[in-house]
Amino acid sequence: MSEYTLSGARTALRDGSVSARELIDAALDRAAKTEAELHAFLTLDHDGARLAADAADAEFAAGRDAGPLQGIPVAVKDNMVTRGIETTAASQILAGYVPPYDATAVARLKEQNAVIVGKTNMDEFAMGSSTENSAFGSSRNPWHTDRVPGGSSGGSAIAVAAGSAIVGLGSDTGGSIRQPAALCGVVGMKPTYGLVSRYGLIAFASSLDQIGPLTRTVEDSVTALEALAGHDPLDATSYRGDRPDFRTGLDGGVAGLRIGVVRELSGEGFDADVETAFRRTVDLLSEAGAEIVEVSLPSMETSLSAYYLIAPAECSANLARFDGVRYGSRHDGATVEEMMTATRADGFGQEVIRRILLGTYALSAGYYDAFYGQAQKVRTLVIRDFESAYRRVDALVSPTAPTTAFEIGSKTQDPLSMYLSDVCTIPSNLAGDPAISVPVGCDGDGLPIGFQIMAPALGEAVMFRVAHTVEQLVGFEQRPPMLEVWA
Amino acid sequence: MSWEPVIGIEVHVELKTNSKMFCGCRADFGAAPNTNICPVCLALPGALPVPNEQAIEWIVRIGLALNCTIAPESIFHRKNYFYADLPKNYQISQYDQPVCTTGHLDVDLDGETTRVAINRVHQEEDTGKSIHVGGGGRIHSAEATLLDFNRAGVPLVEIVSEPDIHSPAQARAYAQQLRSLVESLGVSDAKLEEGSMRFDANVSIRPTGDEELGAKVEVKNMNSFRSLERALAYEIDRQTEVRESGRRIPQETRHWDEAAGITQSMRSKEGSSDYRYFAEPDLVPIVISEERREEIRATLPELPHERIARYVESGLDPHAASVLVSGEMGLGALFEEAVQNGADPKQVANWLTGETTAYLRKRETTIERTALTAAHLVQMTGMLTEGRLSSSAAKDVLAGVLEGEGSPEDVAAARDLIQMSDTGAIESAVDSVLASNPDALEKLRGGDMKPFGFLVGQVMRATGGKADPKVVNEILRDRAAR
Numbered sequence: 001m002s003e004y005t006l007s008g009a010r011t012a013l014r015d016g017s018v019s020a021r022e023l024i025d026a027a028l029d030r031a032a033k034t035e036a037e038l039h040a041f042l043t044l045d046h047d048g049a050r051l052a053a054d055a056a057d058a059e060f061a062a063g064r065d066a067g068p069l070q071g072i073p074v075a076v077k078d079n080m081v082t083r084g085i086e087t088t089a090a091s092q093i094l095a096g097y098v099p100p101y102d103a104t105a106v107a108r109l110k111e112q113n114a115v116i117v118g119k120t121n122m123d124e125f126a127m128g129s130s131t132e133n134s135a136f137g138s139s140r141n142p143w144h145t146d147r148v149p150g151g152s153s154g155g156s157a158i159a160v161a162a163g164s165a166i167v168g169l170g171s172d173t174g175g176s177i178r179q180p181a182a183l184c185g186v187v188g189m190k191p192t193y194g195l196v197s198r199y200g201l202i203a204f205a206s207s208l209d210q211i212g213p214l215t216r217t218v219e220d221s222v223t224a225l226e227a228l229a230g231h232d233p234l235d236a237t238s239y240r241g242d243r244p245d246f247r248t249g250l251d252g253g254v255a256g257l258r259i260g261v262v263r264e265l266s267g268e269g270f271d272a273d274v275e276t277a278f279r280r281t282v283d284l285l286s287e288a289g290a291e292i293v294e295v296s297l298p299s300m301e302t303s304l305s306a307y308y309l310i311a312p313a314e315c316s317a318n319l320a321r322f323d324g325v326r327y328g329s330r331h332d333g334a335t336v337e338e339m340m341t342a343t344r345a346d347g348f349g350q351e352v353i354r355r356i357l358l359g360t361y362a363l364s365a366g367y368y369d370a371f372y373g374q375a376q377k378v379r380t381l382v383i384r385d386f387e388s389a390y391r392r393v394d395a396l397v398s399p400t401a402p403t404t405a406f407e408i409g410s411k412t413q414d415p416l417s418m419y420l421s422d423v424c425t426i427p428s429n430l431a432g433d434p435a436i437s438v439p440v441g442c443d444g445d446g447l448p449i450g451f452q453i454m455a456p457a458l459g460e461a462v463m464f465r466v467a468h469t470v471e472q473l474v475g476f477e478q479r480p481p482m483l484e485v486w487a
Numbered sequence: 488m489s490w491e492p493v494i495g496i497e498v499h500v501e502l503k504t505n506s507k508m509f510c511g512c513r514a515d516f517g518a519a520p521n522t523n524i525c526p527v528c529l530a531l532p533g534a535l536p537v538p539n540e541q542a543i544e545w546i547v548r549i550g551l552a553l554n555c556t557i558a559p560e561s562i563f564h565r566k567n568y569f570y571a572d573l574p575k576n577y578q579i580s581q582y583d584q585p586v587c588t589t590g591h592l593d594v595d596l597d598g599e600t601t602r603v604a605i606n607r608v609h610q611e612e613d614t615g616k617s618i619h620v621g622g623g624g625r626i627h628s629a630e631a632t633l634l635d636f637n638r639a640g641v642p643l644v645e646i647v648s649e650p651d652i653h654s655p656a657q658a659r660a661y662a663q664q665l666r667s668l669v670e671s672l673g674v675s676d677a678k679l680e681e682g683s684m685r686f687d688a689n690v691s692i693r694p695t696g697d698e699e700l701g702a703k704v705e706v707k708n709m710n711s712f713r714s715l716e717r718a719l720a721y722e723i724d725r726q727t728e729v730r731e732s733g734r735r736i737p738q739e740t741r742h743w744d745e746a747a748g749i750t751q752s753m754r755s756k757e758g759s760s761d762y763r764y765f766a767e768p769d770l771v772p773i774v775i776s777e778e779r780r781e782e783i784r785a786t787l788p789e790l791p792h793e794r795i796a797r798y799v800e801s802g803l804d805p806h807a808a809s810v811l812v813s814g815e816m817g818l819g820a821l822f823e824e825a826v827q828n829g830a831d832p833k834q835v836a837n838w839l840t841g842e843t844t845a846y847l848r849k850r851e852t853t854i855e856r857t858a859l860t861a862a863h864l865v866q867m868t869g870m871l872t873e874g875r876l877s878s879s880a881a882k883d884v885l886a887g888v889l890e891g892e893g894s895p896e897d898v899a900a901a902r903d904l905i906q907m908s909d910t911g912a913i914e915s916a917v918d919s920v921l922a923s924n925p926d927a928l929e930k931l932r933g934g935d936m937k938p939f940g941f942l943v944g945q946v947m948r949a950t951g952g953k954a955d956p957k958v959v960n961e962i963l964r965d966r967a968a969r
């Protein structure tokens with residue numbers, strides 16, 4: 001029961017073969033069995049979830065249907081605020097903070113009678129690629145518990161992979177949905193910037209952050225995105241046009257599509273198994289009728305450094321509000337300034353402090369032009385590179401991450417090697433374009449490998465179409481081996 | 488050596504929109520602390536700003552009225568600094584791409600008009616309010632600091648002049664005329680006492696004739712036009728003294744101490760503070776098309792200089808016209824209403840710009856706080872025209888009305904100031920005075936007018952000063968001619 005896909009559960013709920021209550025009980029039972037090992041959740045909302053499931057069942061009984069998420073267990077990353085449920089973004093500075101309002105994405109879930117299982121673990125304020133930067137302890141990869149699940153949306157990826165939720169909500173600033181999806185063997189997608197409201201998402205880097213779904217299949221990803229996307233008057237950067245059609249052509253295959261392989265996103269630093277799985281998948285696409293062309297995007301090489309100036313710069317301001325004055329933890333001081341300083345010094349973890357300092361420096365008088373200003377120019381180049389590529393191809397592909405899940409603790413002392421985990425995913429955030437990761441196999445250690453499909457802004461339909469085709473062609477059926485033990 | 492003061496003024500105007508700049512909270516003044524707040528203006532985690540369209544329309548109005556260029560596209564920036572009453576610890580403001588640039592305001596002072604160039608007009612948000620409790624209310628000795636976030640996020644417009652102002656009086660005139668401008672645009676209450684209009688001044692001095700600017704001193708905390716003028720006069724004298732003694736003026740921020748009448752150096756980091764401005768990623772550019780700009784221009788009401796011209800055309804002298812438009816607040820509205828209800832424009836203007844203005848200054852109060860209404864002005868000028876009130880009695884009557892003693896009729900009756908215009912009564916008073924002064928009457932009849940004044944005085948005394956002197960004159964002449 002815990003291995004339902006969204007579409008499977010959706011049908012089962014409507015033909016009466018399962019109830020929302022049975023689904024949430026199974027999800028909570030799975031969480032109970034796995035949490036000690038995986039630590040996917042920061043908060044499990046047992047009572048609220050069961051009430052919501054019973055309410056969903058009552059709706060079904062009354063013949064009311066608020067859409068495909070009705071009665072579906074959803075795990076929500078802890079950087080989306082939930083009214084009445086503690087929300088910390090995995091930071092000590094927000095320990096005990098209970099928001100008075102729901103993020104728009106959460107409100108949409110509730111309007112559609114989804115069942116929120118709980119709040120998932122993450123790297124503090126979404127800063128990290130391994131979920132090791134959580135102030136409340138690391139999470140572990142369900143495929144191999146000595147390995148990281150990826151991050152920062154590690155908890156949501158684990159929940160979906162391990163069966164304690166059918167859909168996970170993550171946020172992706174530089175790959176934080178796609179990279180953990182790849183490392184945990186699930187589907188994770190980052191929508192076009194502006195498609196899903198950021199209202200109530202605790203900001204890391206406002207111009208890059210985007211909420212998106214983690215699911216078991218590409219079709220489920222489409223369904224979840226349909227439920228989340230739409231204009232929100234509370235987010236000034238929210239897309240104002242009609243919601244694009246994501247589903248049309250999903251089953252249309254790739255015959256006649258031109259697909260570009262990004263030359264810069266392979267080679268040095270990429271695991272051999274990752275490269276092999278990637279090439280094999282590209283070959284399958286070619287056999288299925290896609291025209292494969294190699295595309296060079298020279299700006300990819302500088303995009304990582306641009307990202308590590310822009311994101312910290314924005315975060316240095318976004319995180320300024322955590323000062324102990326109005327909410328969250330507070331450390332006393334003789335003056336207001338001392339109180340703020342002590343609160344922030346104790347409340348933030350090392351990586352968060354590192355990025356705040358980096359960003360503050362990048363914005364400082366005398367350094368702005370050389371750092372932040374220059375980074376914005378690189379960002380413009382990335383956008384131009386993508387635009388010119390999309391004049392020639394319908395979609396671009398690359399591995400999602402250069403490696404499979406690495407050992408816990410292996411990169412925590414080396415931030416730069418950790419930052420390299422996101423080299424393939426960052427460019428889409430800089431450009432504001434959609435991208436998805438689909439599992440396409442496992443490496444020699446039995447760890448999942450992700451395949452990334454990128455498309456131009458609002459090009460979700462073609463992205464999903466390629467992703468769906470990849471899924472069909474590859475037929476990735478593996479599940480974490482421990483699932484049998486946990487079942 | 489003679490020194491020329493160089494002054495630039497930054498004016499903050501709080502807009503009177505219904506809601507705040509970036510959220511739906513009410514923006515009005517005087518609510519109980521922390522009642523007009525929400526996740527956005529409290530900067531709760533995850534909250535995002537959404538710009539107030541009305542505020543943007545209004546800043547365009549201000550810009551157009553100040554002859555500014557309206558940017559087709561402008562952007563918000565984050566101004567980063569930590570302060571307990573600044574919820575996000577950054578202020579959403581504008582930096583190098585404000586809504587309005589390069590305008591001007593023509594300032595009238597003592598019959599002369601000078602043009603003050605406007606550098607920029609930009610949109611931003613207000614902060615909350617810190618209330619320091621215990622330890623004399625000063626931040627460093629306070630036992631506790633209370634925070635009220637009602638004002639946090641209220642839309643502010645900052646109007647920055649070029650350093651085109653060269654005297655405290657001109658600075659005052661500029662500030663007053665700016666206030667009447669935003670008031671006439673209907674975009675702000677522009678009340679200094681409530682802080683909905685505030686100004687800072689940049690002051691330096693240079694040897695007369697020099698082009699180069701001296702070190703700039705920023706003067707803050709001037710809460711009235713009078714204190715603006717006083718603070719600038721003090722600061723100019725102080726700088727002159729320092730320069731003449733051969734010392735230099737450091738660039739700094741100084742605080743005007745109203746009670747002591749001096750400016751004092753603030754332990755300031757202002758000059759060196761780095762606000763790390765960067766484009767606000769939570770907001771999209773403000774786009775104002777040519778069409779939209781012209782649409783807004785078409786809604787501009789009569790502007791102060793246009794109103795002054797209209798008053799002058801209707802017979803007022805330019806000084807009175809400009810006092811009505813840019814002097815003490817509310818005079819213009821009273822004038823318009825009284826004239827609409829039939830009062831003589833010149834008379835009303837005289838009473839408002841003379842006695843009333845003097846009264847307001849002396850009492851340091853505003854017209855709204857007095858009992859004077861347009862109906863009172865109509866009644867009082869009517870009594871003057873009818874001869875039931877002498878000009879000198881009218882001064883007393885007006886003072887009584889301003890004090891809230893009632894209508895002009897009530898005050899005149901209570902103070903026994905109604906002029907005797909009953910010809911019969913005055914005739915009998917004249918006749919009885921003449922009866923007791925037969926010599927004087929003889930002289931008049933003989934063509935010697937010397938005793939005339941004496942006789943008028945006697946009649947006025949006999950009537951307790953209430954006889955209309957004009958009528959007394961007429962009757963005396965009549966008796967002399969018999």
Ligand SMILES: [Zn+2]
Binds near residue numbers: 510511525526528
């Ligand atoms: Zn608010």
